[in-house]
Amino acid sequence: MADSYAIELQVALVALLEADAGIAALVSERIYDEPPQPVMRPYIKIGDIEPRPVRSSCGKAANVVFGIEAYSRPNSGRIEATRCAEAVVSALDGAALDVVGYRTVYCRWLTQTVESDGDGVGYSAIIVFETLLDG
Numbered sequence: 001m002a003d004s005y006a007i008e009l010q011v012a013l014v015a016l017l018e019a020d021a022g023i024a025a026l027v028s029e030r031i032y033d034e035p036p037q038p039v040m041r042p043y044i045k046i047g048d049i050e051p052r053p054v055r056s057s058c059g060k061a062a063n064v065v066f067g068i069e070a071y072s073r074p075n076s077g078r079i080e081a082t083r084c085a086e087a088v089v090s091a092l093d094g095a096a097l098d099v100v101g102y103r104t105v106y107c108r109w110l111t112q113t114v115e116s117d118g119d120g121v122g123y124s125a126i127i128v129f130e131t132l133l134d135g
Helices: 005-019 021-027 077-092
Strands: 043-056 059-071 103-116 123-134
Touching (some): 005 021, 005 043, 005 059, 021 077, 059 077, 077 103, 077 123
Antiparallel strands (some): 043 059, 059 123, 103 123
């Protein structure tokens, strides 16, 4: 039996991001749900996952908005965080996510921001996507 939309989506996202050569060239294997402390930068973290049920007589479905976060090294500036964000968009925009128990109708990039970390260590990018999962 499949887990919830959010759990199965997270598993699929990590698998797809880990398998992408462009992302591996930037962050190696540093893709986390919750990064270890201390963490080596740059890295990618799964951000917020917000499932919203889609009610129909055909079964269960969910529109899910989710974020992927990318963190740059100190002194690497906005460029490294932006490159990570662009690699994430390239990997996920239009991707057919392999979400156990659900069919991905679409996965699309909505927006991104790149800004200085509040602690002044580096830059962070938040990339937001939307997907429709049909169960």
